[in-house]
Amino acid sequence: MRGPAVARVITVAVVDDDRMLLDGLRVWLEEVPGVVLAATACTVDGLLGARGAGPVPYDVVLLDLVLADGSRPPDNIRRVRAAGPRVLVISTVADRRRIVAAIAAGADGYLTKDHDLPALVEAVEEVAGGGTVHSPELAFAWAHDDGPARPRLSPKERQVLLEYASGLTLKATARRAGVSPHTAKYYLDRVKEKYQQAGRPT
Structure with a gap:
């Protein structure tokens, strides 16, 4: 006889250099069952650390489109995808060429930062399940x-x-x-x- 299905926990990491946003997401996501904020970093280097090209234990990375370290968004997306996680770009930037380039580089969706928590959680679940936002x-x-x-x-x-x-x-x-x-x-x-x-x- 099979036991009850165990609900899958989605592990999330956030790469953003906005400290207030990181703190806000940490508080927000504490209240969400089934979603765990496992790591935050200000740069992709900070998230991937010394792992090099090895896999990282996150299902979804919320990645700010434009980071203060001057890194190129398509490069950031490709590096995170190469390490295993799916990528949801979150940004205040509405530049059409940058959005198009982000998806072409492998991002699984694009969400502006003015969305509320339920919209963000729904987007994370969609991306974690293999879908596109x-x-x-x-x-x-x-x-x-x-x-x-x-x-x-x-x-x-x-x-x-x-x-x-x-x-x-x-x-x-x-x-x-x-x-x-x-x-x-x-x-x-x-x-x-x-x-x-x-x-x-x-």
């Missing part, structure tokens, strides 16, 4: 990307992007596009895959 800011960056390396999108992918980028919920976006919410998310996931394929070295 889509936000209107990310959709807007993709929809208005004019970079030379932008991938070719299908008409339906572009329609879903534009609707979602306008601030509609996923459900309302799906209704406008004449598809189910599941299919709308699939289109957004496809766009992410295309950007990550375009961002990989050939």
Whole structure:
């Protein structure tokens, strides 16, 4: 006879040079069952330490897009992903090119810092489960990307992007596009895959 299922605990690390944010997240996440804040650091070097390229024991790293040490966001994302964890970028920055470059480098989602705790926890759970966190800011960056390396999108992918980028919920976006919410998310996931394929070295 099998015993009751054990709830999975998600281990989270945060890389951010905003001390108030780090302290706030520490207090916030203490109250969240199933999510443990295992480490904080001001730089990716500080998080990965002397481990070199070895794996780290975190499921998700919340990574600030722009750090004061002058490190490049795509490099930071690639280094963290190479160490094992999935990456959720959190930022106040709304620069479209930086957002696009972050996803192309392997980030699993982009969330602005003005979201509340339930939205952050939902995003962490989505990323830890292998999913992608889509936000209107990310959709807007993709929809208005004019970079030379932008991938070719299908008409339906572009329609879903534009609707979602306008601030509609996923459900309302799906209704406008004449598809189910599941299919709308699939289109957004496809766009992410295309950007990550375009961002990989050939």
